[in-house]
Amino acid sequence: xxxxxxxxxLTAMALPYMASAFGIFLLRQTFKTVPRELxxxxxxxxxxxxxxxxxxxxxxAKPVYLAYALxxxxxxxxxxxxxxxxxxxxxxxxxxxxxxxxxxTDQGIDWGIINAAxxxxxxxxxxxxxxxxxxxxxSFLRAGxx
Numbered sequence: 001x002x003x004x005x006x007x008x009x010l011t012a013m014a015l016p017y018m019a020s021a022f023g024i025f026l027l028r029q030t031f032k033t034v035p036r037e038l039x040x041x042x043x044x045x046x047x048x049x050x051x052x053x054x055x056x057x058x059x060x061a062k063p064v065y066l067a068y069a070l071x072x073x074x075x076x077x078x079x080x081x082x083x084x085x086x087x088x089x090x091x092x093x094x095x096x097x098x099x100x101x102x103x104x105t106d107q108g109i110d111w112g113i114i115n116a117a118x119x120x121x122x123x124x125x126x127x128x129x130x131x132x133x134x135x136x137x138x139s140f141l142r143a144g145x146x
Contacts, residue, residue: 001086012086013094017076023068030064031057066132067139074125095121
């Protein structure tokens with residue numbers, strides 16, 4: 001990361017997690033459920049390979065993208081070591097590293113403040129799951145059917 005000039009950037013923290021086997025599996029299962037007739041109809045209408053991908057497969061996989069985003073973000077939300085190594089400034093430091101720095105003061109640990117900060121830091125994930133719960137559950141049900 002140092003040779004790429006990405007130390008202390010958000011890109012450095014996100015780059016190792018751009019692709020995952022779980023995401024590829026979910027998309028594969030979703031794309032296998034798309035009827036061949038839709039692809040054939042798009043080709044008859046004049047779509048090429050990328051046209052079929054962007055106009056047929058991608059719109060049908062939106063719930064899966066959303067579900068994968070929720071799972072991936074919630075999984076990486078709690079990462080500690082990689083962001084600690086890659087971030088030097090307060091601006092690029094994620095919540096987990098910030099909470100540990102905040103808890104490691106010389107005056108001792110104020111558990112009430114740490115608990116409140118932890119609750120506030122988990123609130124966005126909980127809110128996102130509650131907002132997109134139906135699509136989240138449907139995408140996993142569809143992926144497991146075939």
